[in-house]
Amino acid sequence: MSENKATEKRIRKSYRILIIIGVIAIVAGIIGLYFGGPSEHSMTPTDIEKEVIKNGLDSRTGFIEDEGMQTVINNCTTCHAAELVTQNRMTKDGWLATIRWMQKSQNLWQLGDNEEIILNYLAKNYAPEETGRRAPLKDIEWYALK
Numbered sequence: 327m328s329e330n331k332a333t334e335k336r337i338r339k340s341y342r343i344l345i346i347i348g349v350i351a352i353v354a355g356i357i358g359l360y361f362g363g364p365s366e367h368s369m370t371p372t373d374i375e376k377e378v379i380k381n382g383l384d385s386r387t388g389f390i391e392d393e394g395m396q397t398v399i400n401n402c403t404t405c406h407a408a409e410l411v412t413q414n415r416m417t418k419d420g421w422l423a424t425i426r427w428m429q430k431s432q433n434l435w436q437l438g439d440n441e442e443i444i445l446n447y448l449a450k451n452y453a454p455e456e457t458g459r460r461a462p463l464k465d466i467e468w469y470a471l472k
């Protein structure tokens with residue numbers, strides 16, 4: 327009889343320990359939820375959007391935020407870095423020629439309706455810079471070096 331009671335006591339004790347551990351785990355979980363900030367899983371789409379666009383640039387790729395950016399990201403960053411695109415400045419014809427060249431020699435797929443979206447985006451946001459170059463020199467008196 328007394329041995330049974332001792333066993334019962336031991337079982338009760340281990341239950342109590344389990345309950346205490348459980349309570350600690352729950353409290354730690356709640357603290358984590360409140361102070362750990364939103365985890366990626368609990369982010370809403372707007373949270374993700376807010377984090378991605380910084381100063382008008384997509385923080386992951388560096389693309390300028392504008393209509394068509396996502397289409398460009400989807401089609402133009404799988405083979406090479408986004409920088410290869412964003413470092414360039416071209417006219418719409420220039421961008422089209424680059425796309426045709428990649429389609430002919432680099433296995434770029436047909437872009438379908440997205441082609442116009444991509445071209446408009448690139449021609450608008452990555453156009454050649456007209457300012458910043460000085461005008462050609464005129465009326466110069468050249469002289470021969472002796």
Ligand code: HEC
Nearest residue numbers: 401402404405406410411414424425428432433434435444
């Ligand atoms: C199927 C793969 C692929 C895709 C998709 C792709 N490219 Fe390319 N692209 C290449 C390769 C390969 C090169 C050459 C890379 C190198 O020279 O290192 C290249 C080079 C370039 C260059 C540099 C060209 C030069 O003259 O130096 C530009 C600009 C460019 N790509 C823009 C784009 C744009 C815009 C898109 C989206 C429409 C795109 N790429 C999608 C494969 C691809």
